[in-house]
Amino acid sequence: MSPSASPEEPDVPLNAIRAVIYIAREGSLTRAAKALNTTQSSVSRYLAILEDYLGATIMERRGRRNELTEFGRLFVNTVSEPLDTICYTTQRMRRRSQSQPNRLVVRTSLTTLAYTLLVPNLQSFSSDYGGVIVDLVSSLAMPTSSDSFDVLLTRDLSITEPSDHWEIYNEQLVCVGASHYVGGKERSAIGSMPIITITSRPDILPTWLRGMSLTSKDIQSGARYDHHYLALPAVTTGKSLLVAPEIVVSQLVRDGLLTVIPETRVASGMRYLAFAVDRGNNSELSRAFCRWAMRLCRSATQG
Template sequence: MHSRLHDVPLNAVRAYSVIARELSVTKAAKILGITQSSASRHLAVLEDYLGATLVERQGRSIRLTAYGQRFADAVRDPIDSIAFSAQLMRRSEGSDRRLTVRTSIGTFAQEFIIPQLSDFLETYDAIVDFDSNLAKPGFADTFDVLLTRDLALDEPGDEWNVLEEHVVCAGAPHLIQGQDVSVINRVPLLMVNSRPDILPLWLAATGQTQQEIRFGARFPHHHLAIPAAATGQGLYIGPESYVYQAVNQGRLNVVAGSKVPTGMTYRAIALDRSSNPQLAHDFCRWLVRLARKTLVDANH
């Protein structure tokens, strides 16, 4: 039987899938990198091919007709599958030695990985881009390695356990010299909104009570609280890896006996569809070695 696939306006189908998702011809055109008139023309071509109206205009906005919604639902998964398959089978020959590392633990990348990344860049002659994102990754997202504490992937990849998370109490050296964990009763404690689980866990593990704490300034994220602690504005309770550089440089000291495990694991996942799969694996292995050398071995 003669195939009529060549008659199907596939470019128009792709354009319509974006229009249906955004409910806007203007936004769809911007995403597709085409003019608004071209997007409208794709829509008209598809409606003509199908013999049905797909969208109805309501002033400056649009809504899908019942038929348009059914068609959008029917083509969404196949289009996503085609995009995923193309990315998976994209050949890496001739590509530069570049990786994109997506992470949901941005402070870990900022305070622990990036300051020590030059070793990997020089050893493997590579460039590493970072993308900080708390959302669950999708098939259409472009990256090579996922670095996370709590996200899961719905696609194939090789996984490494980088480190088991421990939290510590740290402060400027002049504030905690010779002090034990009871120092939190005398020095204000900096608060971090992004990890409310840490403080009650640490208090329970160290036998301290919240009633005795002097609360200081509040910060939305760890990377803002760390320099405040280093300049003597209060004590910081957070992941040991986040303060590694500041401690190594003498800007912070860790309170003796304050190290507590959280039960969480930092994981690095090299995606099968990476354009540089070997380099992605090399990065994950390097990261495991780095964590062991600087954090695990240093405590033994």
């Protein structure tokens, strides 16, 4: 019993509250139990404990889902945010006390940029900063306050917590093809060779066509790939073209595997950003990484 509780007033069942919030979020006892790393019977027992404590029904079974009653919805909406704040603060203080100054977690939604530019150069960053270990995490999901990372590299995501940020690249699109197929053809290759479509970036091809004063009728439709990193091997070995951010094909162009079709550079209007979040004891190292990433992107496009 807490010091402030009277003999007649039982302790607030905090574990039960947390379990019910997870049931509400996951929509079932089974998924809530999996998220909490416990058993379904334990989650069911917590639900009963809280309903008994409150003297009201919180959940009702409807088909295969557990849905909140009106009372339950009011309760969960009221307590969810404060409990999230408590969990986040506790996790952050734990990270602060256990943080390793020689380790950095970098999260990115730019998988192709990470594959083609970031990963090949991480060793140089590590060497420049005392052998720091860089953990790289790829995710397209919107970051939350409970996610553990020091740096976010992104084009399409944002964060709400305190952070410093840098613009590391203003996206330029170019049309490329295998050097032994497009060499010497210049713009005539655009209408004579199919152009690969990247389904994860449906904006790229229409943006490039507008910038080139072309329409879909002026090009041949080629194969479809989910991501640029899947299309790069195809365009370097096949008779097709690819419209891609210049930064992700720059090394292949320098290596002579790809050739940029002349006069096909178009600004997409997309900005790549690096966020250094205010977490743990790595804030200065996080800022150093963001500045390094900005220099790396600059050298890649100017090289």
